[in-house]
Amino acid sequence: MQMIRYFDIAWLSDRDGPGYRLVLFLQGCPLRCPWCHSPHSQPLWSPLLFFAARCTNCGHCEQVCSQGVHHVHTRGHELRRETCLACGKCIDTCHHSSRNRLSGPLVLPTHDTTASGLWELLRPQLELLRHVGGLTVSGGEPLLQSEPLRELLLCCRDAGFHTTVETCGAVCRDRFLDIQELVDCWLFGYRPTSFYAPSASELVKENLAFVAGTKSRVIVRTPIIPGITDFAESLDQIAKTMLANRLSEIELLPFHHGTSHYYRALGRPCPVEDTSVPTTEQLDATRVCLESHGLMVRIIR
DSSP, rough: OOOOEEEEEEEEEESSSSEEEEEEESOOSSSTTTSSOOOSSSSSOOEEEEEGOOOOOOOOHHHHHHTTEEEETEEEEEOOGGGOOOOOOHHHHHHTTTTOOOOSSEEEEEEEEEHHHHHHHHHHHHTTTTTTEEEEEEOOOOGGGGHHHHHHHHHHHHOOOOOOOOEEEEEHHHHHHHHHGGGGGGEEEEGGGGGSSSHHHHHHHHHHHHHHTTTSOOOOOOOEEEETTOOOOHHHHHHHHHHHOOOOOEEEOOOGGHHHHHHTTOOOOOOOGGGOOOOHHHHHHHHHHHHTTTTTEEEEE
16 A cells, blocks of 8 residues: 555544544645645645643753754743754654654654555544444545545445545546545535636636536535635625535634644744634624525534
8 A cells, every 4th residue: 555644633523524523634735725724734744843832941852953943042942943854853852742642842743654554543443433424534635645545545435434535626637536436425625716826716616516526425615714705705606606516515614713823833923813713693694695595504613
């Protein structure tokens, strides 16, 4: 089996596909959405994450780092990230960090493993969900790794597990063809067209039409950020595109307060302010707008 690159596994979710799901998050994404809640998932390999509140300022990382990334002083712990090689030596020497968990002050979340090794890790948990859910593969954008993803989905099919794949749609058609017969349900991320380059906008529409023409269930997902994605014109356009493809299920993903967490860990400001968290009234207005087109709307909180 081929190598597959992932950055997290959520062991139980009722928000990422039908029933209860084990969710695998694959590394890499072609988009750079300003509201992305996992910005470290965008490159092919995650940069070093630093969670300052967990750091005891012991200085061990500074002593072992040959690139001068870490500087620990009386005012705290500063990182010169531009010289970081992501070698992980700082994690190995930190008493509170580990390459195998995300709870320490220093984290390199990306893991490379074989699809067969990942399958052996996931299968015992999937057995517990056999009759109530299954596996959801998310990201990042999982179709960027369509070949090892296919191997993993084949294992699921042979073992009788339900599969869901979440995609932004902005990848070439061949990636969909690699796996489409192995996907029971698609979670298709659809954004207002103004957030795509013109060529990407057409590609996403064409890929949405493609998955709508398969035998798989398709659930459209769209982010809701007040003043950015919730304009009536944008919602009408999404609804019309769905209806043109005979799709009726849509899930709304509200921007939430936890989004800035990983931006701070990357040493970057979050492009979207926490004030952009939608109120209940704003979400209800969005729901009513989409329901007026005859769509079935679910808000994922």
